[in-house]
Amino acid sequence: SATLTIRVLNHCGTCYYCRHGRENLCKNSYKKSAAAAGQLLPNGLSEYLCVDANQVYKLSNDLPYEQAVFVEPFACVLNSIDRGQIHLGDDVVVIGGGVMGILHVIAAKLSGARVILSEPYKPRAEMAKKYGCDIVIDPTIVDPVEEVKRITDGEGANVVFNTTPIVKVAEQAVQMTAQMGRCVMYSSMHPDVPIQVSPNYIHNTEIVITGSKSPSIEAFDTSARILSKKIVDLTPLLTESYSMEEADTAFERAMSVETYRVMIKW
Template identity: 35%
Template sequence: MKAAVLEEPNNLVLRGTKDPALVPGDLVIRMRSATICGTDIRIFRGRKTMGVRYPSILGHEFAGEIVDTGGRSGFSIGDRIGICPAIPCGHCHRCKRGAENLCSEGMNFGYEIDGGFAELVRIPAKAVDGGNVRRLPDGMTFGEAAMIEPLSCVLNGQEQVNLGFGDVVVIIGAGPIGLLHVLLARLRGAVRIIVSDPNAPRREAALSYGADTTIDPTTEDVAARVRAETDGRGADVVICAIGIPALARQATELAAHSGRISLFAGFSKGDTSQMDINAIHYNQITVTGAFGLSRRNFDDAFNIVASGRLDVAPLITGRFPLEETLRAFEVAESGAAIKVAVEND
């Protein structure tokens, strides 16, 4: 089969590789759409190495159709499916305490298991048995199904800060994740959404997806503008949707008393940041991280999209065939598109 193989950092090549080897109970799918995540780019550039193998096939946001059932009943060749890419072990301390997204003993597509930037992808029996596979309803495209994974992560992040009705929300960063935060925050009942991003087209996109106000941090004092927009109170929830360490400190300047801050975006290995600890202490601000997704998050996000309550399709603004995966990565990294999909027709 053809696959985009990461041989080493900065060396992604399309080449032939062995078809997936099945054991009984596995499925094999033909990848139809695999979207590029910021984490994929960080792995490609060598800024994220934990759990990464060389050579490997990246891609944890993907969907496709079954071409081999592996002798398993209940599935048929041609079934259209989406995949929750995190396969927890189910027996470690974290899994037992309901934090399977933090499981360090499990497997993940694009890491321990070859992922979606390939013609064919093996779905291990453990993932099928664990409920990681969802059949797509007729109205859901493969691209939309691939977007369920990032939406699931966003859902986890908003749950960690208890974002809900009546909240004033500031989202720092209007990339694909920031825009998903806008869409979901609106759905969850945020009363006002303010987005900060230096990129004018992305600020326009944020407004089109439901933001009330946008800020250009290169020309405006973000903290002063947020205070002006909130009668001096600040934001109930601040979400850092871009992995720039200095923005963690900025978040403490934007949060209201008893505000909640989500350091949602991944940062590069070794990154540190100074935060205003007095603001955290005296204003009683909660600061939390948000990593990955659980199978519950995936199911909830899947049902939100399947029901039509949230439309993720417009976020995919760049599409490339598998043969042009490297070009797709370059476009995603440049910010010229919102979300980039690699497709295998």
């Protein structure tokens, strides 16, 4: 009867990345699960799932499933926050106010930053403010790079997280990163078109451009602990839930700008 969650992304434990604490970059992830479970991918939305015991994380028994479903996405974001290396008092920009953007806002606030969200859709801007976002800018009204520089006395943001799959925005993310800052490409890009980056800007400013892929074991465990201890309440981000029979509707609703996360229950 325990409330559990699983880190579906497995890892081999023996490759260079696993042995250097970066299991999220394991070259052999998925392969072991395929052999163990007779399936190609970890999968989900199934009544039974075969996983290694070390992929299972126990949650607080009074944590509702509506919160427990956020362990994995929040863990992905905590890995990104780890890549961003936020310091107390930093200016952090989060680009995009979808569920991943809002989770970045929450985690950046927990890390002691002043958080600026770039998001044009008003309900998402309001949700970010409910979670303590300090400033929201509308990139359809102002130039986001100029606006971030204006807010930060011309410096730019110490850490920038791009949670959108938009190439032009990725370019802006680099441009609004302050000297010595870190720019994290959280989202994958669709389409993955190369962006223009000035090598001299990197040379002169020592900015670090990095990415974030999947959750590390540490990020997953931290996420499970934060939610189990109810340090944050993510209930408002679980917009709708559906039965298995209504799965088609659930997927359609999950694509809508009106929803954050949609849950299927059975």
